[in-house]
Amino acid sequence: MRKALLVCSLLALSVPLAGCDMFSGSSVAGAEDGSWTDGTARQLKEAIDNRATHGLDRMNFAVEGDPDSAEGQQALTQSALRYATAVAKGVSDPTKLYDIYTAARPEPELQAGLTKALADGKLGEWIDSLAPQDDNYRKLSDAYLALRKDGTAPATEIPDAGEPLKPGDTDPRIPLIARQLVASDYLDRVEPGTGYTPIMVAAVKRMQADYGIEPDGVIGAEALQILNLSDTDRAKAIAVAMERLRWLDRNVPDTRIDVNIAAARLTYWRDGKIVDTRKVVVGKPETETPQLGSPIYRLVANPTWTVPRSIQNKEIAGKGAGYLARNNMAWRDGWIVQQPGPQNSLGLVKFDMKNDHAIYLHDTPAKQLFGEVQRQRSHGCVRVEDALGFAEMLARDEGVTDEWQKARATGKETFVPLPKEIPVRLLYQTVLFDDAGEPVIRADAYGWNDRVSAALGFPSSEGRRFQASGSDVGP
Template identity: 30%
Template sequence: MLRTRFIIIALLLVPQMVWAQGYFERIGWIEPGNTNSMALQYPQLVEELYRNNGEQLIWFDLQQSSQLEFQLELIDNAGVNPLLSNHLKKMRFYRKSNRWYEYDLLATDSMIAYMSYAQLAKQHGKQWFFEDRIMQSLPPPSEQALQSLYASVQSQQLGALIDSYTPDSESYQSLIKTYLRIASEREEIVPLYIQDTHLKRVGDILERRDALLARLQQVDIDLFGVNSEISYFDNQLELAIKQFQRMHGLKPDGVIGPKTIRWLNESSNDRLKTIAINAERTRIWPKQRNTLIVVNVPSYELTYWYGGEAVFESQVIVGRETRQTPVMTTNLDSIILNPTWNVPWKIMVEDIIPNVQRDPEYLARQNIKIITSWTSSELINPNLVDWQGTNPKAFPYRMRQMSGASNALGLYKFNTPNKRAIFLHDTPSKHLFDKESRAFSSGCVRVKHADRFATLLLENQGLNIEQIELADTESNKAIPLRRRIPVHIIYQTAWAEGGVVQYREDIYRLDH
């Protein structure tokens, strides 16, 4: 299927490419019949650029061409644009072969494609970075962008133009710094760390302590004060292991077990791919941090920003792999106190009805009522339902869990109207926040310390927090916010905090 799509794209572009090829053959830049020039995605724009530039080379400054190649390398390692990956491969071949005219043409074509990619990422990035790769040429960048390219060629300021289309956040810069360091060291042979017992802790002998230290150094763990001459697990090494565990979202207990070993033995190439895709994803996340809520799914964390500061941070529980919490943007418009829960059809069919078939008292114990429809308050007696003979998918009614201590939404629902019915809420299962991995929900986001979160949201909007205290027994008490708050649910498995890159498990396998 993909092969067919490439053939169709190539056939559509052949007339333009051949025409441009003829021009560059006439001025002596490529040999007649050289089919490599057929790789140009924007042949007419490329020809126009060189005509306007007096048929002179554009990429004679190796620093600027290396800067472009690096951006293409990130995109290549992220695996999002096979066409640019192919361009990069050919550019490097031409450079090593000293075929500078062909290199120049392909670099110019790649620059146009990179500008288009950067401009469209905000609009299409969620698809590119989480669903489908870019399998065909992108439309040319805007007219204004092309004018900037013409001007940059004339003033020989292509490096500044590349910078203007590249993320500039501190987190991005830290990711790139780490990427460059790992890339510069990846040819070094670092042995895997292996231990003879399931767990290692302070006081144990370490047969491969040298390999352990080398693996820790790969991710810039501070080994100051760690003695490299001894062969046992000492207190200083324990501090380094805890630092490594925090960096990877593990329980910082200082014990070397299977999860810690797996992260220790992560290859340089895999880390580079993880950093690359997450660096590219920074193009689509919100830049302003005035007032918004960010949920990062792989880190199981929520951050509420107000007035440019992070005023509330909390652990969260997200959707399990079979019911993933989606990457999305919505708005928080109200807080619902003592909410009832309209059970989604999928959960009713796949979870609740099978539970009732096994345990007739399940509905009563969970305080779940059967209703004829969402718009009706008519109740159906569960004792009149033939549960064993019921096909869950053909069940004609709906279910609603009444408010109370056992309600799946807890005591607070943070309402974010959207087609996917994804929202934030409290939970009665607070023991789950003690887990390292917290992908347990059916897609919605459960918030630890939901009471504090609700109070802070109301305070910052100048609303009366006494309404919370007055709503102890009232169901579905809605408190509308005066100003809606953007909620961004993101998926970032690598990011920087204080200049240090943090890594998390790719729980939905969306990185590669």
């Protein structure tokens, strides 16, 4: 339950903000769109001075201009729109950072909003209202500000004592190591004492295997590099998490499915409340699951699987007729098609989605992968834990239980349209919160945070990445 709650709680460089295209079409004429006064100019400066609230303190939003001149009015308007855009939509544009990004984005009327804020003399209030207003954003902001103040954030960096830490050793660093293993999901809880216990050793070995290190349980420099999070590392991750939330449309559907690709978790919202959360398996680093907004429009019972050319050419080519027969596959119109059945790579149910990237949710016969900590192991689609149970839940909630049960009973591929599409968002968020409200930094398995942190003005850093193993031919 703890981990379910933890996951449920969340979900362009240092240069002018992507030119003027971040607010293309908006006039920056100045006085004729709303007059600046000394008071509103002061409010703008105060708002920008407090930009650390949004993790934007490494960005330059200099306030220039004297409100007593036309040129000054225009300069103040430009500064206000640049900062308002950053708060409302983000410093960076995800559709330019990534090859694929289709999640709904906010489209505020910034010029009109600025004009009204100037007329009302409430510029600061208006800028504050542009940021996400949910609890997650506020908690991220509080955590970021705490990291900037000496002594207010718990120590997280594990010092290198020079000698590797071996199983059975006693060391004062053990509580810090255990805390990070828990945060990373490799360990269930921090046990008292400073002994390097067999339970911790097993957790470290599992972590080492995920990162391509010899799984010997010895904590040397390489293992510490994975475990260690400096305050800068934590601040960077939190600032990126806030930026990712700013990318998202504020008007989210009350009924929806959110998949956190980084945490490999699914959350099902119904009428504004979380009704279910479960593990998923998502794409491995070389076949990432893209960030999409794409609805489920039908359930598919006993699906067939038409093997994509990429998988066919790389992983099935040359296998021969015996392999195809063992896996219930056959050639059909130039494609390899796997017939329905429990060993089908899509399992017994597919959740068909509308997108141009052949990405969808589905069942899987590879149940063991749900037991992994790092579940980035598929070819890009999203495998759902207990997918049949989830399908039954959706069918019940959408009033098509009878149709679903009849479809399953046929043993053949059968389609059950949903009376209303269910929106799905595939997102990437590496900061979650534990039951105590403390931020938990999860692995950036795809390295997708790097380009966002660069846009926010953070220096680049190198660290070990997750190396997928144990995957199969399934999508």
